[in-house]
Amino acid sequence: MSKAEYVYSVLLEEIRSARIPGGTALRAGAVARRLGVSVTPVREALRRLEKDRLISYEAHHGATVVDLGDEALAEYYGLRSVVEGLGARLAAARVTEADLVWLRELHASMLADAEHGRHERLGEQSRRFHLRIVDIGGPAFLGEHARSVRNSFPVPAEASLWLDDTQVRVQLEAHGGILAALEAGDGDAAERIMVDHVRQAGEYRKEH
Template sequence: MPPQTPRPSRSSGQEAYDLLLQAIDSGALPAGTRLREAELAERFRISRTPVREALKRLEAQGLVLHEPHHGAAVASLDYGQVAELYHMREVLEGTAAGLAATHATATEVEILREMVERDRGLLGDPPALAASNRAFHRQIRLSARNRFLNATLDTMRISLALLAGTTLAVPGRGVESVEEHAAIVAAIEAHDTAAAEAAARRHIRNAFKVRIGLEHARG
């Protein structure tokens, strides 16, 4: 694993966790990558103790596996796990959009509209669009005003880090996704709970179809 650009030394387990999670999420540490404490400490310019703590936390969350005689490695999701993950996303993201249609303020609706418009300018940059996509869904969750739903979706977001690449890099998917977001926002603005939930569910189902296509393409 090549070293990253030098950065100030970090020492806490939380910072080590954030760095490792970001590397997994971005694909810099793809599924199956062996995770050796010494190499990671050198790569991220941190000591081995917080790296060890971060690996244990990631293992507890299912992102890292510890295999006897082989050590730690980035986990991977099989087809069944991917299907289960997207099914729960559909249910929970749909619920969040429906609640947002009830609770979102005019200011929050305006923020969501601005996010959609900004995303139209990111269609040529899938990684940036993917980051903005995460922010959009987080804003909907916050607008839903349900801390337990928000916490559950945040936990699910961690599992999504194991999915290789972004579906938004598939030709045409970026445009479709942005228009699907626009439909969700329109329903929230109209305070149409059923329409908002249906639009969000449809959005996640379409993302799942594209994800399965990516998995098949990888063999």
């Protein structure tokens, strides 16, 4: 990994998880000192983040993390539902037994973590579950698009629906339904459950 790639990956994760919130100014020198690199790779990473529309440049202010509102939130979950729903539909026709074993094991791990109250682990596991399904369904384009969409809108750790006991049960039931549809090769059901699942997550975020 190059230094620029390292800086980009760190800042991307910090913005995506809202550890660096919207409206925060990013000074290249300060970032360079914090990450132990020169200013050059930081500037390269910032240009890439600008291309991703995660930061913007303003005269006399430099780079600032984009502060997204309710309309962007609705667009984010709407786009996710389309991309991930299509991924689930296509995956139903392409999924292999090895894929199903991987998904079953991850789902079982999530059920065990939920049972033992390890809710802080569920958000990242859910991300892996969703992206694996999209990768199975659309390995040429959809997987990349799904990651780009997910990286475009910050989700603060404390806003994760996986920290809400009532939501954990609902979300895991949806995962189980998607998995059953994939096992049955039912693309219609896989897409419908995935779309409803993602939209429900969006409604939760809007209310919280």
